[in-house]
Amino acid sequence: MNNGIIIKDLRISVEDKEILQGISLVVEPGKVHAIMGPNGSGKSTLAHVISGRPGYTVTGGSVTFNGVNVLELEPEERAALGLFLAFQYPVEIPGVTNTIFLKTAFNAQRKARGEKEMDPMAFLKLLREKAKLLQLPDEMLKRPLNVGFSGGEKKRNEMLQMAVLAPKLAILDETDSGLDIDALRIVAEGVNAQRAPDRSFLVITHYQRLLDYIVPDVVHVLAGGRIVETGGPDLARQLEKTGYADYTGNAA
Amino acid sequence: MTHSQPVAPLLENYTAVAAALPGTLNPRIATMRAVAASTYRVQGLPHAKVEAWKYTRLKDLETVGFRRADAGAVLPREIAGAGVEGPVLRIVLVDGRFIAPLSNVFDIPGVSLRSLRVCLDAGDDAVIQALDRDVDFSGAPMAALATAYLDDGAVLRVDAGVAVAPVVEVVAVSTAATQPRIAFPRLLVTVGAGAALTLVETFRGPADDVYAVNAVTDISLGENASLSHYVLQAQGAAATHVSVGRCDMAAGVHYEGFALQLGGKTARHEMRLRMLGVGGCARLNGAYGVRDAAVCDTTTVIEHIAPETTTDQVFKGILDDHGRGIFQGKVHVFRDAQRIVGNQLHKGLLLSRNAEVDCKPELLIYANDVKCSHGATVGEMDPDQLFFLRSRGIDEATARALLMRAFLGEAFDTIQHPAVRVAFHARAETWLSRREGEKA
Numbered sequence: 001m002n003n004g005i006i007i008k009d010l011r012i013s014v015e016d017k018e019i020l021q022g023i024s025l026v027v028e029p030g031k032v033h034a035i036m037g038p039n040g041s042g043k044s045t046l047a048h049v050i051s052g053r054p055g056y057t058v059t060g061g062s063v064t065f066n067g068v069n070v071l072e073l074e075p076e077e078r079a080a081l082g083l084f085l086a087f088q089y090p091v092e093i094p095g096v097t098n099t100i101f102l103k104t105a106f107n108a109q110r111k112a113r114g115e116k117e118m119d120p121m122a123f124l125k126l127l128r129e130k131a132k133l134l135q136l137p138d139e140m141l142k143r144p145l146n147v148g149f150s151g152g153e154k155k156r157n158e159m160l161q162m163a164v165l166a167p168k169l170a171i172l173d174e175t176d177s178g179l180d181i182d183a184l185r186i187v188a189e190g191v192n193a194q195r196a197p198d199r200s201f202l203v204i205t206h207y208q209r210l211l212d213y214i215v216p217d218v219v220h221v222l223a224g225g226r227i228v229e230t231g232g233p234d235l236a237r238q239l240e241k242t243g244y245a246d247y248t249g250n251a252a
Numbered sequence: 253m254t255h256s257q258p259v260a261p262l263l264e265n266y267t268a269v270a271a272a273l274p275g276t277l278n279p280r281i282a283t284m285r286a287v288a289a290s291t292y293r294v295q296g297l298p299h300a301k302v303e304a305w306k307y308t309r310l311k312d313l314e315t316v317g318f319r320r321a322d323a324g325a326v327l328p329r330e331i332a333g334a335g336v337e338g339p340v341l342r343i344v345l346v347d348g349r350f351i352a353p354l355s356n357v358f359d360i361p362g363v364s365l366r367s368l369r370v371c372l373d374a375g376d377d378a379v380i381q382a383l384d385r386d387v388d389f390s391g392a393p394m395a396a397l398a399t400a401y402l403d404d405g406a407v408l409r410v411d412a413g414v415a416v417a418p419v420v421e422v423v424a425v426s427t428a429a430t431q432p433r434i435a436f437p438r439l440l441v442t443v444g445a446g447a448a449l450t451l452v453e454t455f456r457g458p459a460d461d462v463y464a465v466n467a468v469t470d471i472s473l474g475e476n477a478s479l480s481h482y483v484l485q486a487q488g489a490a491a492t493h494v495s496v497g498r499c500d501m502a503a504g505v506h507y508e509g510f511a512l513q514l515g516g517k518t519a520r521h522e523m524r525l526r527m528l529g530v531g532g533c534a535r536l537n538g539a540y541g542v543r544d545a546a547v548c549d550t551t552t553v554i555e556h557i558a559p560e561t562t563t564d565q566v567f568k569g570i571l572d573d574h575g576r577g578i579f580q581g582k583v584h585v586f587r588d589a590q591r592i593v594g595n596q597l598h599k600g601l602l603l604s605r606n607a608e609v610d611c612k613p614e615l616l617i618y619a620n621d622v623k624c625s626h627g628a629t630v631g632e633m634d635p636d637q638l639f640f641l642r643s644r645g646i647d648e649a650t651a652r653a654l655l656m657r658a659f660l661g662e663a664f665d666t667i668q669h670p671a672v673r674v675a676f677h678a679r680a681e682t683w684l685s686r687r688e689g690e691k692a
Contacts, residue, residue, distance in 0.1 A: 051643050052642075052643070053639050053643075054635070054639070074642065074647075074648070075639060075642035075643045076642045076643075076644075076645050076646060076647045076648070076651075078643075079642070079643055079644055079645035080645050084643075085643050087640065087643075090640070091634075091636050091637050091640040093637050093640070093641075093655070093658055094658060094662055095657065095658025095659060095660075095661040095662045095665075096654055096655075096657075096658045096661075101641070101644075101654075104646055104650065104654065105641070105644035105645045105646050106645075108644075108645045108646045108647060108650065109644075109645035112645065112647075144658075161644060165644065165645070
């Protein structure tokens with residue numbers, strides 16, 4: 001079954017506080033959905049819950065991805081299904097090189113899907129190709145994961161992981177935060193190059209700016225733990241002018 | 253009550269044994285032993301009230317009744333060292349005895365290797381002088397005990413200006429025996445002015461036997477000498493291991509040390525550096541892994557006696573099960589030792605809620621123009637790092653293993669000698685994979 005991600009009335013609590021208060025959302029294969037909203041509206045929570053970060057309590061609703069209930073799966077099992085989260089704050093791991101990390105992840109996913117591991121030379125070739133597209137120098141592949149990387153380099157590195165792991169659904173959690181306009185363009189081009197009929201995107205952002213480069217099919221406004229409005233790309237442009245004041249007022 | 257005071261453990265037959273030790277007729281040697289024996293007799297085995305031994309009790313030495321070891325028979329595979337690839341000159345000590353037929357011949361001009369016993373029998377002044385330098389036994393009963401039994405070992409000398417290309421590896425092996433035994437491996441290393449040496453000390457023994465090792469290594473570095481000094485403590489799981497390396501450093505010396513401790517039921521490795529000359533510089537790093545109910549103690553004592561001396565220390569430990577790690581780092585800056593730098597860091601990674609780390613930095617600073625720092629972190633695996641790896645498809649066990657390797661790997665990156673770095677890394681890898689094998 002390949003019908004994308006279906007989120008139904010999802011309710012999430014953290015320490016008895018309801019952060020998501022009934023989210024329903026369908027992202028079909030090949031589509032790009034944007035989720036916009038003010039700080040604290042639950043955008044990042046949604047991204048993390050879909051990816052399986054521990055610490056959240058599901059109090060209601062469901063998330064199915066291509067027919068599988070992902071809420072019951074471990075994070076690594078979700079990744080093997082083709083879910084990918086580009087982190088807002090990518091983690092630094094001293095002592096693990098970018099290449100070793102990516103090779104381990106790539107082969108772990110293949111193994112989980114019952115595929116054969118890729119020959120190391122072939123993998124290196126693939127890795128270098130993808131890095132080149134994102135204008136990441138080879139030298140960065142040899143460095144420990146994200147250690148000493150600038151903010152822009154970390155985000156480009158997230159895009160590299162996405163390109164290599166080739167997910168079915170990529171969630172970009174405020175990937176634009178902390179990026180200058182050049183880095184933003186590179187990241188956006190990386191995403192656009194990945195757009196495909198069998199791949200969907202959930203782009204989470206506070207600002208409309210990123211959506212000038214990654215043009216979404218649908219825009220949702222998340223405020224106070226609920227989706228308060230859904231529209232086309234125009235909605236994002238309108239928000240840029242009016243801000244979130246209308247929604248935060250309503251959602252309070 | 254003084255008449256009926258119990259004899260200190262391990263000194264029960266001392267008078268008879270001492271009479272048969274080499275060089276007994278040499279008054280200096282005899283006095284050295286007698287002073288050490290009486291010091292040990294007064295102090296007894298280390299206990300918690302001795303500050304330098306605050307966290308580590310050598311319980312088995314108190315109760316088991318070890319006998320001093322005679323040299324047993326070894327199999328060739330038992331004298332394997334740390335596994336350093338490339339040119340290696342090996343010195344083999346079996347139960348503390350220097351075994352020439354198992355050791356390599358050192359036919360390098362300016363380098364000499366001799367048996368300590370032969371030197372003591374011959375009354376070699378330079379050797380006696382080197383052993384009898386102003387060693388302070390206060391708070392060091394085990395070093396005193398080792399000197400009380402001063403017997404055999406290896407004496408290595410590198411003449412001024414000689415750079416020794418091969419790695420010199422000392423393998424101190426304990427052999428299996430029907431009764432628990434204690435060995436006293438002893439090493440005396442003199443590196444002349446401007447000379448360079450890479451030294452690897454490996455301690456090993458039977459995997460499951462109860463045995464003990466109390467080792468002393470004395471090193472003297474001449475002006476501008478350079479020493480890379482690596483220690484691998486790979487004792488068996490029931491062993492009690494105590495070792496101390498004492499290094500005197502003249503002006504302009506470069507010392508690089510790394511101690512890897514992976515074995516023993518109770519193990520303690522101690523490094524004591526005396527920075528005696530201006531501009532001496534030491535990097536002292538290490539790593540340890542401890543599991544089951546083992547105790548692993550790493551203690552360093554740095555004395556900045558001369559000005560403009562530098563020390564940097566980074567130690568890392570992984571602790572599992574009921575394992576206990578101890579790091580004590582003492583830095584003593586003497587009054588005239590201005591413009592010195594002394595940095596110290598210990599990081600512990602706890603894999604189990606039952607594991608424990610005791611960390612004690614001790615800074616005694618009597619000069620006023622110094623840069624000293626110390627830091628200690630102990631924690632569990634970072635949940636953010638773990639989730640990041642898992643979100644990329646790496647299963648939890650593999651992610652944990654990767655993070656453990658990363659944690660230790662950083663430590664190994666400090667090892668300057670490439671072949672030693674690879675060898676030590678491989679040893680740690682074996683240690684880590686045993687965990688995964690058991691818990692998979």
